[in-house]
Amino acid sequence: MGSALASDGVYLRDTVRTAVKLLIVGHFAVGKTTFVGTLSEIRPLRTEETMTQASASVDDLAGVNGKSTTTVALDFGRLTLNDELVLYLFGAPGQQRFTQIWKDIAYGALGALVLTDTRRLENSFEVMGLLEELGVPYAVAVNEFDGAPTFPTEELRDALDLLDETPLVFCDARDPGSSTQALIALVDYLLTRTQETV
Amino acid sequence: MTGPRRERALVRPHVVTGGRAHPSRNTFDVVTVVMATRENVAGLTPEKRRLMELCRGGALSVAEVAAHLSLPISVTKVLLSDLVDSGHIVTHAAVPYTTRPDIKLLKDVLDGLRARL
Numbered sequence: 391m392g393s394a395l396a397s398d399g400v401y402l403r404d405t406v407r408t409a410v411k412l413l414i415v416g417h418f419a420v421g422k423t424t425f426v427g428t429l430s431e432i433r434p435l436r437t438e439e440t441m442t443q444a445s446a447s448v449d450d451l452a453g454v455n456g457k458s459t460t461t462v463a464l465d466f467g468r469l470t471l472n473d474e475l476v477l478y479l480f481g482a483p484g485q486q487r488f489t490q491i492w493k494d495i496a497y498g499a500l501g502a503l504v505l506t507d508t509r510r511l512e513n514s515f516e517v518m519g520l521l522e523e524l525g526v527p528y529a530v531a532v533n534e535f536d537g538a539p540t541f542p543t544e545e546l547r548d549a550l551d552l553l554d555e556t557p558l559v560f561c562d563a564r565d566p567g568s569s570t571q572a573l574i575a576l577v578d579y580l581l582t583r584t585q586e587t588v
Numbered sequence: 589m590t591g592p593r594r595e596r597a598l599v600r601p602h603v604v605t606g607g608r609a610h611p612s613r614n615t616f617d618v619v620t621v622v623m624a625t626r627e628n629v630a631g632l633t634p635e636k637r638r639l640m641e642l643c644r645g646g647a648l649s650v651a652e653v654a655a656h657l658s659l660p661i662s663v664t665k666v667l668l669s670d671l672v673d674s675g676h677i678v679t680h681a682a683v684p685y686t687t688r689p690d691i692k693l694l695k696d697v698l699d700g701l702r703a704r705l
Contacts, residue, residue, distance in 0.1 A: 409620070409649055409680075435656070475693075477700070577698045581694040
């Protein structure tokens with residue numbers, strides 16, 4: 391319709407009737423944006439949300455509400471799975487202080503993929519804790535950075551304190567095939583646990 | 589001391605939304621798909637006109653509308669719900685949310701991902 395965006399495949403197919411979302415989460419610099427960018431059929435987009443939160447410190451100025459604002463950037467991408475179904479991947483920051491944003495994004499999400507890095511495994515606990523609090527099922531994918539140490543799967547599972555049922559996979563966030571496999575492991579797990587609870 | 593500010597817009601978000609922080613309806617998710625239904629944008633605010641101009645090109649999710657217009661998602665939801673109320677925008681319901689995900693839907697997602705390999 392004369393829009394510059396139309397020629398880029400920016401818009402959804404007219405036949406799309408269902409949109410679902412998965413979260414791509416993990417600690418700072420673990421490769422969330424890379425992962426989303428590798429799989430997205432559109433140029434990954436970024437939206438910013440400003441949060442106002444009550445300040446934790448108490449101000450002495452009577453009548454002045456201590457408030458601080460934080461800007462949170464969400465990177466997301468899109469994959470059209472068939473004529474009627476589209477999947478959105480949202481990369482969400484992993485800190486506890488972003489809980490409100492998480493609640494908005496996690497609501498209705500099918501599940502989450504937790505990206506982790508063998509050099510900083512302990513940094514993944516906060517994000518896994520948040521998902522558990524919100525009741526979002528997840529799988530863990532080790533993003534294999536060049537030069538990062540490798541460990542046997544069992545050692546990694548122990549170090550991450552994973553439940554037996556939680557999938558642990560390896561991927562290279564720069565590689566579409568390997569990143570797709572990580573999502574497949576997650577959705578396969580989501581399907582299995584749903585079928586088991588029927 | 590005040591740090592550097594990063595404001596893209598000259599107009600603050602609460603001005604764009606007429607001072608409201610919450611949408612008139614609570615049916616929007618970040619992946620709700622929206623489409624324009626009307627050509628006529630007479631009487632709309634500049635932000636709503638921009639939104640209609642974008643949405644006239646085709647269907648987009650709420651998150652995409654927000655990103656293309658460089659507006660926060662919360663502000664975009666307020667604008668969109670007004671435009672639904674006034675008949676300018678229609679939505680395709682996102683996934684119906686239940687406590688248990690739909691098996692058929694998960695299978696479709698899985699098949700779609702496998703087909704990409």
